[in-house]
Amino acid sequence: MANILHSSIKNREEIVNSLGTEKDVVHLSFGINDSYARGMGIAVFSVLENNPDLRFHVHLFGTTLSNESISRIIELAKMFPLAVTTYTFKDEAFQGLPMVGRYTHAIYYRLFIPLILADITDKVIYLDADTLCVGQYNDLITLDISQHTLCAVNDEKRARAKLCPVLKLTSGNYFNSGFLYINIEKWVARDTTNRVINELRENGDKFKFPDQEALNVVLEHETLLLPKEYNYIVDIIYKRVGHEKALPAGVILIHYTGKCKPWHSWGGSNVADLYYSYYERSPWRGISLDMPVSYKEMKRYARVLWFKGDYLSSVKWMAKYMNTKVFRKRTHD
Structure with missing residues (x-):
């Protein structure tokens, strides 16, 4: 072999x-x-x-x-x-x-x-x-x-x-x-x-x-x-924005399982922020985080922005979420 x-x-x-x-x-x-x-x-x-x-x-x-x-x-x-x-x-x-x-x-x-x-x-x-x-x-x-x-x-x-x-x-x-x-x-x-x-x-x-x-x-x-x-497993969007538990002491490796990855802008959790602190110091810092595409991603991102205090951007993304969801519903009717 x-x-x-x-x-x-x-x-x-x-x-x-x-x-x-x-x-x-x-x-x-x-x-x-x-x-x-x-x-x-x-x-x-x-x-x-x-x-x-x-x-x-x-x-x-x-x-x-x-x-x-x-x-x-x-x-x-x-x-x-x-x-x-x-x-x-x-x-x-x-x-x-x-x-x-x-x-x-x-x-x-x-x-x-x-x-x-x-x-x-x-x-x-x-x-x-x-x-x-x-x-x-x-x-x-x-x-x-x-x-x-x-x-x-x-x-x-x-x-x-x-x-x-x-x-x-x-x-x-x-x-x-x-x-x-x-x-x-x-x-x-x-x-x-x-x-x-x-x-x-x-x-x-x-x-x-x-x-x-x-x-x-x-x-x-x-x-x-x-x-x-x-191999400490986390699912970024398993918990609501702002409700996740703190990372335990002694963790060696964080594994971001689930559909939402830490290079997705709608992650919005403390473990996603930790990842981004490495991201912005790495040679890949010039690549922007992936932006939402689906209406569910837009809704999550709007909540993340609101939690972080960026209320204007949050409202804009919530409007995009509503428009995208309504359009999607009409195309499936």
Whole structure:
């Protein structure tokens, strides 16, 4: 499988390396397309800022990045010691692998990362692009995971209660795959990629979150569960504007699950504001936050603006919300 995967890489390019002669490097990986390059970049910026004693080599798997994204990554490497390598797959790389529901072959990116990096490192951190690091990884990288295929963090209680019986997870555990600390040696030795793909072939059409659920089924008894601080899950719009709880002390990684992302202007919560404090100091600061498109987003944004004291703008967006909702209703009548 490893040789097949290497031959499936269309292009491998080290786009920047300001690490010098550093040997003790932490390897960090993402599976993205260019539309998520901004999120990835801010995630990496936050990791670097909060871990000044560590040196990172970031591996980006997916589709080709734009010149603009690459230039911002290079700017990031001028701010911190950093190496970044991109890997783009050939069009036929995933031929023959099952398509699951509405999901593209991008769900396979993280399954192949350990195989492709096996000649480079024995461990790798995988992060989703909608994350923000606010703590240090020193304890993580010294953790003994020699007997486990990976480390992860349990999903929220309601997710476990719903999915454990469905997936027949007798342990009662169901981890979120937005953060994984992978033991590459064990992953490869246990043929993990093939086992997960086989699970997707057999049951993928039953899964709501295909790759995450397949990983849970296959690795239920091979995963070391870490405290929730390593993948603290928040849904920005789960609470009403101004009613969210404060972020607990000791959180290392915030994971912004849900449809509303922290680069959306209508987020309007303390954890969204925290994200923006990193955003505006990163090389991606010149890109404006995404503005509302749907009437529900407009309504949320109007409430955010009101809560922040920008009453005139709030009224304008509430008017846009009303007009858009009325127009939408008329077109559906």
